[in-house]
Amino acid sequence: MTQDLEHKFVSELEANQNIVHKICKIYTDCPDAHKDLFQEITIQLWKAYPKFRGDAKFSTWMYRIALNTAITLYRKSKRHVPTNKLDPVIYKVKAVDYDDTEEQQLALMYEAIKQLNDIEKALVFLYLEDKNYYEISETMGITEINARVKMNRIKKKLKNILNP
Amino acid sequence: MKELDLLKKDWKKREKNLPKLSYEDIYKMILKKSSSSVRWIFYISLLELGLGLLIILFYHPNIGKQIQLPGFIDFFSYISIPVLLYFAYRFFQNYRNISTTSSVKDLLESIMKARRTVRLYIILNLVLGGLASIITFIYVYVDQQGGWNIFVQKAQIKDYLIIFVVAVIATLIVLAALLGIYLLLYGFLMRRLKLNYKELKKMEV
Numbered sequence: 138m139t140q141d142l143e144h145k146f147v148s149e150l151e152a153n154q155n156i157v158h159k160i161c162k163i164y165t166d167c168p169d170a171h172k173d174l175f176q177e178i179t180i181q182l183w184k185a186y187p188k189f190r191g192d193a194k195f196s197t198w199m200y201r202i203a204l205n206t207a208i209t210l211y212r213k214s215k216r217h218v219p220t221n222k223l224d225p226v227i228y229k230v231k232a233v234d235y236d237d238t239e240e241q242q243l244a245l246m247y248e249a250i251k252q253l254n255d256i257e258k259a260l261v262f263l264y265l266e267d268k269n270y271y272e273i274s275e276t277m278g279i280t281e282i283n284a285r286v287k288m289n290r291i292k293k294k295l296k297n298i299l300n301p
Numbered sequence: 302m303k304e305l306d307l308l309k310k311d312w313k314k315r316e317k318n319l320p321k322l323s324y325e326d327i328y329k330m331i332l333k334k335s336s337s338s339v340r341w342i343f344y345i346s347l348l349e350l351g352l353g354l355l356i357i358l359f360y361h362p363n364i365g366k367q368i369q370l371p372g373f374i375d376f377f378s379y380i381s382i383p384v385l386l387y388f389a390y391r392f393f394q395n396y397r398n399i400s401t402t403s404s405v406k407d408l409l410e411s412i413m414k415a416r417r418t419v420r421l422y423i424i425l426n427l428v429l430g431g432l433a434s435i436i437t438f439i440y441v442y443v444d445q446q447g448g449w450n451i452f453v454q455k456a457q458i459k460d461y462l463i464i465f466v467v468a469v470i471a472t473l474i475v476l477a478a479l480l481g482i483y484l485l486l487y488g489f490l491m492r493r494l495k496l497n498y499k500e501l502k503k504m505e506v
Contacts, residue, residue: 143328143331146331147324147327147328147331148324150327151322151323151324151327154321154322154327155316155319158319158320159312159316159319162319171320175322175330176330176333177335177336177337179327179330179331180330180331180333180334180335180337181335181337181401183331184335184401185400185401185402188402198402201401201402201403201404202401202402204405205401205403205405205408206337206401208405208497209338209339209405209408209409209412209493209494209497210335210337210338210339210401211337211338212336212337212338212341213493239307242304242307243307243308243311246304246305246307246308247308254496254497254500255493255496255497255500256405256497256500256501257500259405264305264309265308265309265312266312267309275404276404276405277404277405277406277501278403278404278405278406278407278408278501279406279501279504279505280505283504283505284504286504287504292305295304295305296304299304
């Protein structure tokens with residue numbers, strides 16, 4: 138019975154692992170930390186799995202637990218050397234230099250997202266995952282209106298980081 | 302914002318660059334132990350409740366007979382057993398309600414609620430423990446002087462004041478040290494949690 142459950146869980150997670158990797162990418166900044174967070178999310182998913190009823194999609198159910206783990210449960214380990222926070226001034230120079238290259242623009246966007254706080258990262262992540270505001274508000278535990286307002290603020294904040 | 306929409310497209314494209322774990326890799330992961338902050342909070346809370354038990358045992362009339370403590374200290378120690386049980390029950394109830402399937406905000410709230418219970422217990426214990434130790438200090442001191450009758454005969458107001466002040470200061474120093482360690486530990490574990498909770502709360506205004 139347990140083996141059945143294990144097999145079912147591991148297969149489903151294997152098929153949906155992209156979601157977890159993407160969260161790890163946003164919340165960590167080195168391969169070691171990425172692995173650590175993936176590990177912790179997997180444990181939390183597994184712990185919650187017996188109560189998973191299957192009336193929701195496995196992936197939808199994953200979003201919550203994975204984000205909750207990244208935001209609340211995961212303890213950043215001391216042994217990871219944090220990468221230096223990039224100075225906004227450097228961004229400015231770069232933005233002027235490579236303004237028209239899409240690739241550069243994207244790289245800057247990813248770096249800018251790294252500068253957001255945990256909650257803002259979660260909103261951006263859900264937005265990038267094409268979740269609507271209802272889903273975002275349900276996952277975060279805020280109202281839909283507040284989710285919209287916050288998202289607009291984050292967009293402005295990102296814009297400021299990119300073009301100060 | 303066109304940049305974010307650009308990013309959205311790229312975000313999907315990047316999926317193929319993500320690491321890929323095998324079935325075995327993931328299977329190995331589910332066998333490992335969690336190192337989450339909630340787990341640590343759970344252990345520390347157990348430790349705190351255990352500390353309460355130690356204090357109860359310490360002041361228990363049948364233990365430490367070399368010092369005869371006044372009767373109302375016994376009363377303290379008896380009443381603290383149901384108090385401990387009540388707090389332990391509340392804590393386990395709260396802890397059970399912590400669920401990773403709640404929304405981010407509910408999860409943060411449930412963790413803080415579980416912590417608050419134990420914090421209240423610890424504060425109560427420190428205050429009562431402080432009071433009990435002031436009384437014990439005075440009691441033991443007077444006892445060493447030959448008991449109440451002799452002490453009362455010889456003592457002047459100055460003597461009363463001195464032993465009272467010394468007892469209070471000694472207790473305060475011990476309490477401050479304990480509280481300092483406690484807050485440090487607490488702050489270390491709860492900092493990120495509180496920060497994120499504040500951020501969510503900020504959205505509501």
